Amino acid sequence: MRLPIRPLILLSAILTMHPMTTGAAEAPRTPSADAATGAIMLKDVPAVKQLQRDLASEGERRIREAREQARVSKARKHGRRGDRVRPVPSREEGLVNEAPVRRLPPELRSYAPAGTNAVPSNVRFNDPTTDGLNSAQSEVSIAIVGSLGLAAWNDGQGFITPPGGMAAGYTTNGGATWHDVGLPPLTGTITDWISDPVVAANEKTGEFWFCGLTQNGASNNGVAVVRATFPGGVFTWDTPHIVRDLPATTDFLDKEWMVADSTTGNLYLTYTHFVVSGGDISFQRSLDGGANWDPELQVSNHSGSVQGSRPVVAGDGSVYVTWKEFGPVDADFVNIRRSTDHGVSFGVQNTAVSFFDNFGSGAPGFNRNRNVVEPCAAVDRSTGPHRGRIYAVAHESLNFYDDFIGGGGNKNEVENNNFFARATPFTPGQKLRGGLTTITTDFDYFSFTATAGTSYIFYCDSIPRPLYTMRVFCGLDTTTRLSFSGDVDAPSGGQSLLVWTAPNSGTFYLRMAYVAGGTGAGNYRIQTGVANHGAEPGRDQRDIIVHYSDDGGSTWSAPARVNDSAALYDEFLPEVGVTAEGYPYCAWYDYRDAAGSCAGRSHIYASRSTDGGTTWAANQLVTTAQTAWTTANTNIQPNMGDYVGLYAGGTLALGWGDARAGEADVNVWGTNVPVDAAVGCPRDTFAVSNSTVVVNLPVTNHNTLYPNTYDIAVSINRAWGVSNSSSITVAENNGTGNVPVSITVPDTANGRARVCVTVSQAGAGVHTCCFTIRASSPLAVPGPGVASFAIQAVSPNPATRALSVEFSLPGWSPGRLELIDVNGRRVAGREVGSLGAGRHVVRFDHELAGLPAGMYEVRLIQGARSLTRKVSIVH
Numbered sequence: 001m002r003l004p005i006r007p008l009i010l011l012s013a014i015l016t017m018h019p020m021t022t023g024a025a026e027a028p029r030t031p032s033a034d035a036a037t038g039a040i041m042l043k044d045v046p047a048v049k050q051l052q053r054d055l056a057s058e059g060e061r062r063i064r065e066a067r068e069q070a071r072v073s074k075a076r077k078h079g080r081r082g083d084r085v086r087p088v089p090s091r092e093e094g095l096v097n098e099a100p101v102r103r104l105p106p107e108l109r110s111y112a113p114a115g116t117n118a119v120p121s122n123v124r125f126n127d128p129t130t131d132g133l134n135s136a137q138s139e140v141s142i143a144i145v146g147s148l149g150l151a152a153w154n155d156g157q158g159f160i161t162p163p164g165g166m167a168a169g170y171t172t173n174g175g176a177t178w179h180d181v182g183l184p185p186l187t188g189t190i191t192d193w194i195s196d197p198v199v200a201a202n203e204k205t206g207e208f209w210f211c212g213l214t215q216n217g218a219s220n221n222g223v224a225v226v227r228a229t230f231p232g233g234v235f236t237w238d239t240p241h242i243v244r245d246l247p248a249t250t251d252f253l254d255k256e257w258m259v260a261d262s263t264t265g266n267l268y269l270t271y272t273h274f275v276v277s278g279g280d281i282s283f284q285r286s287l288d289g290g291a292n293w294d295p296e297l298q299v300s301n302h303s304g305s306v307q308g309s310r311p312v313v314a315g316d317g318s319v320y321v322t323w324k325e326f327g328p329v330d331a332d333f334v335n336i337r338r339s340t341d342h343g344v345s346f347g348v349q350n351t352a353v354s355f356f357d358n359f360g361s362g363a364p365g366f367n368r369n370r371n372v373v374e375p376c377a378a379v380d381r382s383t384g385p386h387r388g389r390i391y392a393v394a395h396e397s398l399n400f401y402d403d404f405i406g407g408g409g410n411k412n413e414v415e416n417n418n419f420f421a422r423a424t425p426f427t428p429g430q431k432l433r434g435g436l437t438t439i440t441t442d443f444d445y446f447s448f449t450a451t452a453g454t455s456y457i458f459y460c461d462s463i464p465r466p467l468y469t470m471r472v473f474c475g476l477d478t479t480t481r482l483s484f485s486g487d488v489d490a491p492s493g494g495q496s497l498l499v500w501t502a503p504n505s506g507t508f509y510l511r512m513a514y515v516a517g518g519t520g521a522g523n524y525r526i527q528t529g530v531a532n533h534g535a536e537p538g539r540d541q542r543d544i545i546v547h548y549s550d551d552g553g554s555t556w557s558a559p560a561r562v563n564d565s566a567a568l569y570d571e572f573l574p575e576v577g578v579t580a581e582g583y584p585y586c587a588w589y590d591y592r593d594a595a596g597s598c599a600g601r602s603h604i605y606a607s608r609s610t611d612g613g614t615t616w617a618a619n620q621l622v623t624t625a626q627t628a629w630t631t632a633n634t635n636i637q638p639n640m641g642d643y644v645g646l647y648a649g650g651t652l653a654l655g656w657g658d659a660r661a662g663e664a665d666v667n668v669w670g671t672n673v674p675v676d677a678a679v680g681c682p683r684d685t686f687a688v689s690n691s692t693v694v695v696n697l698p699v700t701n702h703n704t705l706y707p708n709t710y711d712i713a714v715s716i717n718r719a720w721g722v723s724n725s726s727s728i729t730v731a732e733n734n735g736t737g738n739v740p741v742s743i744t745v746p747d748t749a750n751g752r753a754r755v756c757v758t759v760s761q762a763g764a765g766v767h768t769c770c771f772t773i774r775a776s777s778p779l780a781v782p783g784p785g786v787a788s789f790a791i792q793a794v795s796p797n798p799a800t801r802a803l804s805v806e807f808s809l810p811g812w813s814p815g816r817l818e819l820i821d822v823n824g825r826r827v828a829g830r831e832v833g834s835l836g837a838g839r840h841v842v843r844f845d846h847e848l849a850g851l852p853a854g855m856y857e858v859r860l861i862q863g864a865r866s867l868t869r870k871v872s873i874v875h
Contacts, residue, residue: 038431039407040527042400042459042497043330051495052359053326055370056307118734120704122624125151125169125655125668127180132157136634136666137167138641140655143201143208144672147174148230150208151645151655152197153668155183156636163192166212170228170235175653175672184226185237189216189245193224196642200260200267203649206230209267209290211258214242221248223256223271225290243269243284243293251275254307255374261313261342265289268343270299270309270321278304281323283311285343299337300325301349306335308374314388315381319343320553322352322377322392330401332357334375334392336553350553358397358541360497361483363572364591364600365629368638369469369486369496376576378648384582384764386612389548391584392556393576396538396545398455398531400499405457405529406431413444420478423447423509428456432526436466436514444512447475450502453568455531455540458498458510463487463524467515470496470526475507480600481630482508483541488515499531501540503568503591503599539567544574544588548613562607562616565592569599573640577648579675581708582764583608587622587646587654594626601626604644604656608706610762620705622671625660632659634666651675652705674702677710677731679759680846681769683802686776688792690747691806691839693773694830697739698846699759701731711760712739718753720744742835749775791867792839794858798872803844805869807860812836815862819844819871822855833862848873 042048126137135156142151149171157164163186169178184193192215200209208228216222226240244253256271267286272279273296281300284293299321300306309323319339326332334353337346353375362371375394380386408429417424423445426432434444450456460470469486473479483500502508512524537545537559544562549555563571574588587606594601604622609615632639645655655670680698687693701708707730714725721744729737743755756770793806805817815833818826828847832840851873858869 037407039404041402041404043402047495048497049329051497055359118704119621119624120671120673122669122671123175123178125178125180125670126167128664128667130180130182134634134665136636136639136657137668138639138657138666139197139643140645140657140668140670141197141199142645142653142655142670143199143647144175144651144653145201145203145206147172148206149175149653150199150210150228151178151670152199152210154195154197154641165195166193166197168210172233181235184210185240187240190214190224190240190242191217196256198256198258200258202260202265203262209258209260211256211269213253213256216242216245219248220245221252222246223253225258227290241290255309257310259311259313261317263317264342266342268311268313268319270311272307272309279306281306281309281321283321283343299346310377312377312379314379316388317342320377320379320390322375324373324375330399331355334394338552352392352549352553352556353394353547355394355396355545356399356536356538358499360499361485363570363589364482366484366638366640369484369488372642374642376574378576378578378584380578380582382578382580382582382764384762386582389550389612390553391546391548391576391613393544393546393574393586395542395571395574397499397542398533398538398540399536400457400531403457403529403531405459406527417445418443420445420509428528428530430528432528434512435523436468436512440514442514446510447507448510450505450508452502452505455499455501457529457531459527460496460524461527463494464522465517466522467517469513469515470498471511472498472500473509473511474598474600475509476596476598479630480597482598482600499541501568504595537561542570542572544571544586546613560613560616562586564619565590573644575644575646577646579648579652580650580764581675582762583610584613585648585652587644589640600630601628604654606705617706622654627659629659632666633664639666645670673704676702677708677759677761677766678702679757679767679769681757682771682843682845684772685804685843686774687745687841688806688839689745689749689775691745691841692835693743693745694840694842695741696845697741697757698736699729699731699739700736701733704734707732708761713758714741714755716743716753716755720746720749720753743773745775751775789862789865791858791860791869794869794871798874799848800874801848803848803871804841805858806841808839809835809837809862813863817842818859820857820859827851
């Protein structure tokens with residue numbers, strides 16, 4: 001998101017004046033300062049919560065400022081997207097006064113984890129040749145229905161050449177390739193699509209919608225949508241429609257999100273609407289594909305303390321809206337309201353989740369001086385046992401508010417500590433004191449020894465007006481930027497907060513760096529300490545925690561942790577969705593595989609639950625290369641955006657900002673993971689009375705991340721015997737499980753029987769196929785007491801796509817039926833001795849698909865006896 005300057009000043013004043021309220025009561029707090037040592041608890045410092053509100057409400061003013069600077073710089077000379085203009089340096093990292101960051105050595109850049117799953121193929125969505133130098137594509141949203149798909153992202157061009165704050169791409173082959181179409185249409189008063197792109201899809205009609213924040217003329221802001229369709233397979237934009245258009249001096253719209261209801265065709269949109277008296281979560285509905293919208297409906301109870309809404313729609317048409325609300329003292333909340341009349345009205349507000357928000361800093365390499373916590377939600381629309389279950393996900397920190405900091409005495413910086421080698425050592429728990437000047441080369445480095453898995457708190461509570469950054473650096477390479485905070489633009493009051501967990505034991509560095517402003521020396525104080533883990537589900541700087549509800553959001557389950565990494569690493573920007581198989585999936589930025597850079601580089605990982613969110617499977621790697629955010633060629637904030645893209649339906653589609661080695665800057669990458677199954681349905685066949693027909697049912701799992709267990713049910717419309725009429729098979733990820741089924745044809749059988757096979761997964765229907773068996777009387781039947789060992793027929797001959805072998809056995813001893821090529825190699829085979837005495841028919845079906853045309857032998861073996869028949873296979 002990118003907020004104009006004037007509304008940001010307004011919003012800061014709004015949240016300063018507006019008293020905090022919450023939907024959940026908290027116990028009264030008593031002062032907890034240690035009089036002897038001067039140690040404090042953050043829960044007793046009201047300014048900490050004010051800092052959280054200031055950081056959340058200011059949005060991205062520095063992004064807007066960078067964009068304005070770009071407009072009056074060289075970028076004004078270039079009128080087309082793609083002019084490679086040098087961007088204005090970012091004040092966030094103080095790059096105007098900091099030595100260039102050196103590249104990581106190749107052995108670190110190429111590090112990849114061992115022993116993981118077969119990673120799905122990754123595809124780039126954007127066309128980097130049309131992007132500006134050092135641009136960053138991020139905040140990906142995606143939807144894929146069948147072979148068609150639409151993705152959207154922040155394009156990074158708004159920092160270089162306006163208009164062009166967002167871009168889109170489409171696929172017509174299920175995500176195998178993408179086509180970057182750039183900025184959506186500009187029409188009417190829309191002069192730019194600014195930020196926060198969202199894609200929605202109607203899974204029944206194949207319609208897609210692009211939704212985003214807009215700049216409307218010189219002084220208005222708003223939200224708009226535009227439909228995308230594929231008539232004749234050709235990607236086509238419709239005319240955009242403005243949902244809201246408001247003066248930026250009195251109103252500001254932020255963090256919009258939209259969903260399409262495939263049952264009714266309705267569109268549901270939510271956003272944060274800031275006005276002079278506060279901010280609220282607003283809801284609007286369209287009944288005609290986005291051309292017209294119902295009036296704004298407020299769904300949040302407590303103005304001024306809310307952000308990050310998400311609408312989702314259930315299979316029965318219920319509409320849910322979730323959002324974040326700041327708590328008054330320590331914990332924050334995910335609230336929810338439900339509509340059972342398709343968005344006309346909403347029921348009572350409930351609290352879904354209470355969680356601790358590590359708001360002061362993002363994940364390693366996140367070049368913004370605060371975290372982004374946007375809780376996400378999903379609802380199960382499958383036909384499985386958890387249909388209607390709603391999930392709420394947030395990345396949670398440990399409760400650092402109850403820990404004492406700053407009780408270990410004072411530690412003053414020792415100049416000249418402008419370099420790592422001359423850093424001032426300290427022990428966590430001390431109060432650090434130093435000063436920054438207006439000299440742009442003034443860096444203050446402090447060193448400390450950290451223990452792996454221990455979480456540390458750094459709270460800068462005193463500094464005059466100079467703008468500054470506060471950053472933890474990796475001690476292994478003195479290069480990788482880890483936790484980052486600071487005051488890079490007013491009005492945060494000079495405070496900043498880091499809560500960071502050491503991924504390894506050793507030396508790390510805390511740095512204070514001057515950015516701008518001030519009138520001379522800016523003396524600061526940093527309270528430091530150690531955060532302890534308590535009863536909260538978060539174990540470190542961030543874990544991914546999920547809750548679910550089966551009663552419309554009134555009551556919620558116990559928390560479950562999704563990530564299976566040790567309590568050392570950061571997990572950032574999780575998203576959740578439920579596929580058609582009835583399984584919830586999560587995906588996020590994950591830092592566990594970067595030991596050489598103090599866990600400073602990220603992959604995308606994913607997990608799923610097969611029991612409705614109670615437990616989560618082993619996390620699986622999604623990305624084929626890591627991103628080293630420290631060395632990514634971008635000055636844009638935020639380089640990762642505020643979310644990754646996840647769409648869950650008939651497929652699992654993912655998209656993310658990515659700065660892998662070999663890419664010039666941050667680009668959009670993604671993957672599409674099919675979650676369906678396919679049954680190799682046998683073709684119609686024949687049988688003789690008093691025989692057994694054996695068919696093989698191959699069940700193929702297209703999911704490249706996880707194996708699946710399938711329930712197989714076989715039914716027949718005749719009174720014939722069926723073995724394995726109800727069975728289970730396991731297919732590995734991207735593999736096949738085979739189910740042999742024996743059908744006994746009675747001696748009186750004559751005519752046709754219809755056999756149907758249903759494959760289901762977790763109770764959700766996946767696939768059904770049917771075939772016919774035609775039965776007739778045998779040409780010859782051995783007399784009583786006569787045991788035959790014979791091949792009666794091989795047909796058709798020549799064979800094309802299938803081959804049936806009719807044979808008889810005299811008893812139950814082990815036996816095999818095999819297909820042999822001209823070189824004597826067995827190319828197909830079945831165990832048949834267990835069929836016992838009598839006439840049988842075995843069909844070779846999918847085995848023929850990969851065989852070359854030519855002559856083959858059918859061989860029947862039982863004990864010491866064998867028989868062969870010639871057969872020709874043609875294609």
